[in-house]
Amino acid sequence: RSWRMSENGALPLRGKVLTVDTMNANVKKVDYAVRGPIVQRAVQIEKELKEGVKKPFEEVIKANIGDAHAMGQRPITFFRQVMALCTYPQLLDDNKFPEDAKNRARRILQSCGGNSIGAYTTSQGIDCVRHDVANYIQRRDGGIPSDPDNIYLTTGASDGIVTILKLLTAGEGRTRTGVMISIPQYPLYSASIAELGAVQINYYLNEEKCWSLDISELQRSLQAAREHCDPRVLCIINPGNPTGQVQSRQCIEDVIRFAVKENLFLMADEVYQDNVYAEGCEFHSFKKVLFEMGPEYSSKVELASFHSTSKCYMGECGFRGGYMEVINMDPEVKAQLTKLVSVRLCPPAPGQALMDLVVNSPQPGEPSYQTFIKERTDVLSALAEKAKLTEEILNTVPGISCNPVQGAMYSFPRITLPERAINEAKAKGQAPDMFYCMKLLEETGICLVPGSGFGQREGTYHFRMTILPPTDKLKIMLNKLKEFHQKFTQQYS
Amino acid sequence: RSWRMSENGALPLRGKVLTVDTMNANVKKVDYAVRGPIVQRAVQIEKELKEGVKKPFEEVIKANIGDAHAMGQRPITFFRQVMALCTYPQLLDDNKFPEDAKNRARRILQSCGGNSIGAYTTSQGIDCVRHDVANYIQRRDGGIPSDPDNIYLTTGASDGIVTILKLLTAGEGRTRTGVMISIPQYPLYSASIAELGAVQINYYLNEEKCWSLDISELQRSLQAAREHCDPRVLCIINPGNPTGQVQSRQCIEDVIRFAVKENLFLMADEVYQDNVYAEGCEFHSFKKVLFEMGPEYSSKVELASFHSTSKCYMGECGFRGGYMEVINMDPEVKAQLTKLVSVRLCPPAPGQALMDLVVNSPQPGEPSYQTFIKERTDVLSALAEKAKLTEEILNTVPGISCNPVQGAMYSFPRITLPERAINEAKAKGQAPDMFYCMKLLEETGICLVPGSGFGQREGTYHFRMTILPPTDKLKIMLNKLKEFHQKFTQQYS
Numbered sequence: 001r002s003w004r005m006s007e008n009g010a011l012p013l014r015g016k017v018l019t020v021d022t023m024n025a026n027v028k029k030v031d032y033a034v035r036g037p038i039v040q041r042a043v044q045i046e047k048e049l050k051e052g053v054k055k056p057f058e059e060v061i062k063a064n065i066g067d068a069h070a071m072g073q074r075p076i077t078f079f080r081q082v083m084a085l086c087t088y089p090q091l092l093d094d095n096k097f098p099e100d101a102k103n104r105a106r107r108i109l110q111s112c113g114g115n116s117i118g119a120y121t122t123s124q125g126i127d128c129v130r131h132d133v134a135n136y137i138q139r140r141d142g143g144i145p146s147d148p149d150n151i152y153l154t155t156g157a158s159d160g161i162v163t164i165l166k167l168l169t170a171g172e173g174r175t176r177t178g179v180m181i182s183i184p185q186y187p188l189y190s191a192s193i194a195e196l197g198a199v200q201i202n203y204y205l206n207e208e209k210c211w212s213l214d215i216s217e218l219q220r221s222l223q224a225a226r227e228h229c230d231p232r233v234l235c236i237i238n239p240g241n242p243t244g245q246v247q248s249r250q251c252i253e254d255v256i257r258f259a260v261k262e263n264l265f266l267m268a269d270e271v272y273q274d275n276v277y278a279e280g281c282e283f284h285s286f287k288k289v290l291f292e293m294g295p296e297y298s299s300k301v302e303l304a305s306f307h308s309t310s311k312c313y314m315g316e317c318g319f320r321g322g323y324m325e326v327i328n329m330d331p332e333v334k335a336q337l338t339k340l341v342s343v344r345l346c347p348p349a350p351g352q353a354l355m356d357l358v359v360n361s362p363q364p365g366e367p368s369y370q371t372f373i374k375e376r377t378d379v380l381s382a383l384a385e386k387a388k389l390t391e392e393i394l395n396t397v398p399g400i401s402c403n404p405v406q407g408a409m410y411s412f413p414r415i416t417l418p419e420r421a422i423n424e425a426k427a428k429g430q431a432p433d434m435f436y437c438m439k440l441l442e443e444t445g446i447c448l449v450p451g452s453g454f455g456q457r458e459g460t461y462h463f464r465m466t467i468l469p470p471t472d473k474l475k476i477m478l479n480k481l482k483e484f485h486q487k488f489t490q491q492y493s
Numbered sequence: 494r495s496w497r498m499s500e501n502g503a504l505p506l507r508g509k510v511l512t513v514d515t516m517n518a519n520v521k522k523v524d525y526a527v528r529g530p531i532v533q534r535a536v537q538i539e540k541e542l543k544e545g546v547k548k549p550f551e552e553v554i555k556a557n558i559g560d561a562h563a564m565g566q567r568p569i570t571f572f573r574q575v576m577a578l579c580t581y582p583q584l585l586d587d588n589k590f591p592e593d594a595k596n597r598a599r600r601i602l603q604s605c606g607g608n609s610i611g612a613y614t615t616s617q618g619i620d621c622v623r624h625d626v627a628n629y630i631q632r633r634d635g636g637i638p639s640d641p642d643n644i645y646l647t648t649g650a651s652d653g654i655v656t657i658l659k660l661l662t663a664g665e666g667r668t669r670t671g672v673m674i675s676i677p678q679y680p681l682y683s684a685s686i687a688e689l690g691a692v693q694i695n696y697y698l699n700e701e702k703c704w705s706l707d708i709s710e711l712q713r714s715l716q717a718a719r720e721h722c723d724p725r726v727l728c729i730i731n732p733g734n735p736t737g738q739v740q741s742r743q744c745i746e747d748v749i750r751f752a753v754k755e756n757l758f759l760m761a762d763e764v765y766q767d768n769v770y771a772e773g774c775e776f777h778s779f780k781k782v783l784f785e786m787g788p789e790y791s792s793k794v795e796l797a798s799f800h801s802t803s804k805c806y807m808g809e810c811g812f813r814g815g816y817m818e819v820i821n822m823d824p825e826v827k828a829q830l831t832k833l834v835s836v837r838l839c840p841p842a843p844g845q846a847l848m849d850l851v852v853n854s855p856q857p858g859e860p861s862y863q864t865f866i867k868e869r870t871d872v873l874s875a876l877a878e879k880a881k882l883t884e885e886i887l888n889t890v891p892g893i894s895c896n897p898v899q900g901a902m903y904s905f906p907r908i909t910l911p912e913r914a915i916n917e918a919k920a921k922g923q924a925p926d927m928f929y930c931m932k933l934l935e936e937t938g939i940c941l942v943p944g945s946g947f948g949q950r951e952g953t954y955h956f957r958m959t960i961l962p963p964t965d966k967l968k969i970m971l972n973k974l975k976e977f978h979q980k981f982t983q984q985y986s
Contacts, residue, residue, distance in 0.1 A: 017661075017725050017758040017795050020825045024662050027829055032836045043615070067613045070606025084581035088573045094589075113563025118809040120560045122536075155648060155813075158837050168510075169517050191836040195659075232510055265510040302510050316611040318842030320648075332513045336520055343525045343684040344651050348841040349811030 029194040033187050033453020038437055039064055042447040057445035061477050063466045064447045066241075066409045068315025068379075071468040076314060076375050078368045079357045082108075086117050086353050100366040108353050117349040123342035125153025125323070126349070129356040133323050136359035140273075141288035152324050152337070153355060155347045156317075157271045157308035160324035162192045164267060164304045167337060168233050169196045178231035180221060180264070182213070184412060184454035184462070186241045199229035204457060207414065210403045211243035215254050222262060234264040239272040239283065239407030242454050242464040244387070246281040246406040252289045259301055268305040271322075274312035277384035278406035287327060303327040309354045311409065313379040321351030321358075383409070386467040386474055393478040397485050409468060412451065415461050415485070418492035433461040439488065444480045522687040526680050526946020531930055532557055535940040550938035554970050556958045557940045559734075559902045561808025561872075564961040569807060569868050571861040572850045575601070579610050579846050593859040601846050610842040616835035618646025618816070619842070622849040626816050629852035633766075634781035639818065645830070646816050646848060648840045650764045650801040653817035655685045657760060657797045660830060661726050662689045671724035673714060673757070675706070677905060677947035677955070679734040692722040697950060700907065703896045704736035708747050715755060727757040732765040732776065732900030735947050735957040737880070739774040739900040745782045752794055761798040764815075767805035770877035771899035780820060796820040802847045804902065806872040814844030814851075876902070879960040879967055886971040890978050902961060905944065908954050908978070914985035926954040932981065937973045 020028065042060050049055060062070065069075065078101060085091050085105035092102055111128040113119030124130065130151040137146035154160035169177045178199040181189045193200045203221040205211045218234070225231045236255060238247040247255075259266050268286035276283050286305055291298040309321035326334065346352075362368040387405035394402040394413050402413035417432050425435035433450035440446050451462025469477055513521065535553050542548060555563065562568065571594060578584050578598035585595055604621040606612030617623065623644040630639035647653035662670045671692040674682045678695075686693045696714040698704040711727070718724045729748060731740045740748075752759050761779035769776050779798055784791040802814035819827065839845075855861040880898035887895040887906050895906035910925050918928030926943035933939055944955025962970055 016821070016823045016826075017756055018826050019823050020829065022663060022725075023660050023826055023829060027660060027833055030833060030836060032832060065613065067606055069609035069612040072607055075609060075611050080581045084577040084584065087580055088577035091577065096587075112811070113560055114565055116562035116568060116811070118561075118568050118807075118811045119563040120558065120810045155841070156838065162837075167516050167520060170515055188836060195833075195836075232515075263510055314611075317613045318605070318609070318611045318839070320839075320841040328509070330509045330512050333509075333511050333516055336513065336516065339525060340520055340523060340688075343523060343681060343688070344655075345649065346811070346813075348648070348813040348844060350843045351841060 026195050026197045030191045031187065031194070031453070032191045033449050036449070036453060038434070038441060038447060038449060041438065042441060045441070045445065055445065056443055060441075060445045060447055061469060061473065062447045063469060063477065064449045064464075066311060066466055066468065067317055068311075068409075068468055069317070071466070072470050073315050073379060073468070074375075075316065076372065078362055078372050079314065079316070079354060081368075082357055083350060083354060087350070089115070098367040100362055100368050104357060104360070108356060112349065117353060119349070121153075121346040121349055121352060123344075123346050124338060125151065125347060126352050126356070129153060129352050129359075130323075132356050132360040133325075137285075137287065137325060141285055141291070144288055144291040146287075146325065150326050150329075152326070152341060153347045153352050154306075154322040154324055155351065156310060156320040157269065157306040157322045157324075158188050159320075159347070160304070160306050160322055161188060161267065161269065163337070163341065164324070164326075165192050165196060165198065165233070167333065167340070168265060169198045171230055174228060175230050177233070178225045178229035180218070180225070180231060180234045182235070182237060182240070182243075184242050184451065184456055184464075186237055186269070187453055189235055190455070199225070201225040201229070201231055202455065205240070205243055205245070207403065207457070207460075210406070211240055211245035211412070213247065213251055213255065215258055218255070218258055231262070232265055233267060234259055235267045235269065236286070237269040238286075239275055241269075241272065241408050242410045242412045242449075244403065244405040244408045244410050244412060246276050246278065246283065249282075249284045249289060252284055252286060253293060256286070256290055256293060256297060256301060260297060266301060266303045268303060270305050271308040271311045272408040273307065274380065275383065275409060276407040277387045278404055281406045283407070287325065290327070298327075300328065302329060304329075309351060309358055312358075313376045314354075314358055315379075316354055319351040319354045320348055321355040322347075323355055382471065383467060386469075386471060387411075389471070389474060390465070390467050390478065393475070393482065397482045399489055400485060405467060409466050410464050411467060412454070412462050412464050415463065416489075417461050418489055421488070421492035424492070433463060436461070436488065437463055440481070440484055444484050446477055446481060446484075519688050519690045523684045524680065524687070524946075525684045526942050529942070529946060531927070531934060531940060531942060534931065535934060538934070538938070548938065549936055553934075553938045553940055554962060554966065555940045556962060556970065557942045559804060559959055559961065560810055561804075561902075561961055562810070564959070565963050566808050566872060566961070567868075568809065569865065571855055571865045572807065572809070572847060574861075575850055576843060576847060580843070582608070591860040593855055593861050597850060597853070601849060605842065610846060612842070614646075614839040614842055614845060616837075616839055617831060618644065618840060619845050619849070622646060622845050622852075623816075625849050625853040626818075630778075630780065630818060634778055634784070637781055637784040639780075643819050643822075644816055645819070645834060646814075646840045646845050647799075648815065648844065649803060649810075649813040650762065650799040650815045650817075651681050652813075652840070653797070653799050653815055654681060654760065654762065656830070656834065657817070657819075658685050658689055658691065658726070660826065660833070661758060662691045664723055667721060667723070669722045670726065671718045671722035673711070673718070673724060673727045675728070675730060675733070675736075677735050677944065677949055677957075679730055679762070680946055682728055683948070692718070694718040694722070694724055695948065698733070698736055698738070700896065700950070700953075703899070704733060704738035704905075706740065706744055706748065708751055711748070711751055724755075725758055726760060727752055728760045728762065729779070730762040731779075732768055734762075734765065734901050735903045735905045735942075737896070737898040737901045737903050737905060739769050739771065739776065742775075742777045742782060745777055745779060746786060749779070749783055749786060749790060749794060753790060759794060759796045761796060763798050764801040764804045765901040766800065767873065768876065768902060769900040770880045771897055774899045776900070780818065783820070791820075793821065795822060797822075802844060802851055805851075806869045807847075807851055808872075809847055812844040812847045813841055814846075814848040815840075816848055875964065876960060879962075879964060880904075882964070882967060883958070883960050883971065886968070886975065890975045892982055893978060898960060902959050903957050904960060905947070905955050905957050908956065909982075910954050911982055911985035914981065917985070926956060929954070929981065930956055933974070933977050937977055939970055939974060939977075
């Protein structure tokens with residue numbers, strides 16, 4: 001701690017108790033690009049625009065984060081009706097609300113202490129919601145059973161992911177837990193690994209093969225990691241973030257075999273499970289594939305899978321709803337997990353209620369069914385259209401090459417940067433794609449995240465762009481981007 | 494890791510990747526009595542009752558947790574109206590809702606991305622909410638300024654407390670961060686300290702003087718701790734949980750002087766700031782006292798204070814709303830804090846909106862004002878009555894002695910246990926007050942938390958009981974408790 005004597009020598013003038021030198025060193029190592037310097041600058045620019053500062057554009061377009069409602073997507077009517085009923089139960093007497101919405105609300109409220117979503121729930125989550133989640137998983141996975149006791153409701157998927165990583169982190173030095181993550185990755189993973197002081201193990205996705213996962217690369221990365229840590233976890237994001245690929249059934253089988261062979265705990269981040277657009281692609285849950293591989297696998301592999309209210313067709317990020325399912329978890333560890341989550345008392349009850357609606361949506365014959373299906377289909381087909389559009393327009397730009405956006409909500413195109421731009425960035429101490437994105441923001445108002453925030457092969461450059469802006473705006477944005485890229489290339493050639 | 498050969502010697506049969514032996518050792522040390530074995534048994538008993546199992550009682554009374562709505566307290570109408578409007582903005586056209594509720598909802602929605610509480614908010618929390626929080630603090634503290642940049646919205650107060658403790662935890666062995674907490678304490682503190690691997694430093698409250706805090710005891714405990722760790726933080730809960738005392742202004746001044754002298758970061762848990770019942774007692778915020786002590790103090794002391802939507806007259810625990818204000822935090826550390834909270838994206842937006850209503854409640858002249866004041870007053874005066882009732886009835890029981898419940902929501906009476914009961918408990922490997930509470934639960938259905946879950950002086954025994962059940966039920970419960978205690982004492986004498 002820093003101590004200095006005062007000028008008159010009387011009293012010691014003390015420095016702060018908490019400084020960057022004396023704070024938690026792991027926290028300092030945390031990096032989270034999705035809300036990093038680019039986004040902070042974007043917020044500043046928005047303020048400047050409001051204050052009347054002249055810019056070469058009229059608004060900032062935030063394509064940096066998968067935030068559907070912020071990009072104008074409308075909430076699903078049924079979901080919000082039920083949530084309003086749960087929040088203000090006097091509305092149950094209002095004939096403006098459909099009966100199925102009222103029934104859902106009554107059922108949720110009956111499961112709450114004092115019939116109020118203002119009461120704490122059990123730490124694992126509201127009983128009836130966990131049952132509904134288990135039923136949903138069972139339907140989704142063609143009848144493979146799901147046990148409500150294995151379901152934990154969470155504060156968004158992030159909370160569940162961090163909790164499982166926390167359980168798994170142990171050892172010191174060469175025995176410290178290593179966590180295998182894809183590169184490019186979603187930076188929640190690297191951030192949590194840093195915070196927990198675990199060891200990050202990178203395996204690279206194959207950009208040439210549409211960001212697919214090669215087992216040989218898993219093997220290489222594992223082998224290398226075993227020299228300096230204890231690799232115990234393999235994390236998969238499917239459909240991929242930021243890379244938008246959808247894994248084939250075969251690939252998932254291979255990953256599971258690899259996990260068995262190498263004795264790894266599997267974490268499957270499946271929050272984009274409804275976001276599959278490309279023809280011939282289909283979402284396969286790790287749980288389903290695992291059980292279809294037979295008891296030799298399904299009785300053995302420890303798996304945690306994650307879902308959320310934030311993505312798919314709902315886009316309800318603000319509610320922080322989510323769940324995880326744990327398979328083959330040691331019962332004693334499960335008791336520890338239950339104890340651990342109880343310290344924070346419970347996930348937000350509105351998020352739990354919303355999760356319930358996602359897994360227990362209107363059924364044929366119910367009054368809200370038609371509207372619900374129409375709203376869901378509209379969102380998903382617009383996303384499919386925008387996925388295609390993004391790929392097409394970006395691939396018309398010399399120096400940009402973009403894999404098909406098979407699923408999720410992002411494109412992660414590769415950009416060729418002129419040598420002079422790279423040098424200028426390096427002279428400024430910036431990653432070259434950060435330099436590029438910052439210039440793009442200042443000149444066009446488009447806010448993207450540089451590929452360096454997600455990780456990429458040395459010497460390659462990318463950015464992540466969401467496909468969420470409304471189609472008109474997306475087209476304008478893509479064309480502005482095209483123009484910018486050409487200008488930028490010219491300027492630095 | 495555990496490896497065994499299979500019986501035919503062919504393939505190695507591997508143990509689990511994640512076992513209690515290979516999991517995070519800090520997590521194993523975590524204990525959280527408020528939801529511990531007693532509560533788990535209470536949940537079981539409730540199931541048994543439902544299944545028709547005969548018991549000497551008809552229902553479980555959960556007086557283990559400060560969960561007002563679960564105990565039948567009604568939500569504040571205005572709050573729920575605004576929340577329903579935010580959730581389902583179509584209701585803004587409904588003439589059943591008062592104009593002030595609509596105005597609040599419109600204002601909150603305008604601050605949300607895409608005017609939806611389904612959008613992510615900024616990580617620090619919605620701008621207009623942070624401004625309203627700062628205004629509230631300024632009003633509460635007699636005009637002492639509060640800066641919205643120092644406000645962080647949180648997922649309940651627990652989240653904020655853990656985040657600040659996380660920043661402060663550093664060092665190894667004798668330089669490891671020590672955290673001073675009161676004994677008895679709210680077990681979130683011990684649990685978080687264990688999880689972070691920090692060092693818990695106990696200072697004992699003075700039960701003989703109504704659980705007051707003696708500076709000499711702080712000094713003793715600090716001195717002893719300096720032998721084996723680096724004490725850097727002093728945590729205060731005022732009004733007290735589980736002990737229900739309200740600190741005098743003088744005591745707060747003394748604590749601040751002590752923190753300056755000993756170079757400690759102050760954490761003030763003030764979630765019960767509206768729950769003050771005893772005559773002559775008043776809530777003084779640490780912030781206010783600090784600034785009234787003059788710039789010598791107010792420019793120096795690093796302070797984080799915490800508030801929540803869960804307690805006071807709202808009792809909206811399920812929404813997980815809260816805020817913290819940080820004072821004199823090093824700007825570089827603040828940047829690290831902002832980065833750290835950004836990894837979890839944002840606190841739940843409904844909780845943020847609710848926090849806004851708490852700090853920006855209906856004003857004189859607004860249509861909802863009268864009802865709001867009536868509802869708030871009703872809750873708080875019922876609590877005051879129940880605080881008095883609890884103290885009075887408990888003190889009529891020989892072998893139970895209960896300090897006045899000056900504030901918060903709990904009594905923490907001391908119980909005298911017969912030697913034979915203590916021995917029987919010890920033979921079973923149970924804390925004697927756990928043995929007592931478990932028997933109480935089995936025989937009466939009353940669910941309390943044993944004092945050992947909060948910490949107490951060696952050889953003394955207590956329990957924590959909330960004062961939240963409705964007055965009628967509280968009376969019945971207290972009389973059952975009285976009867977049980979007499980019977981128990983007789984049985985083991």
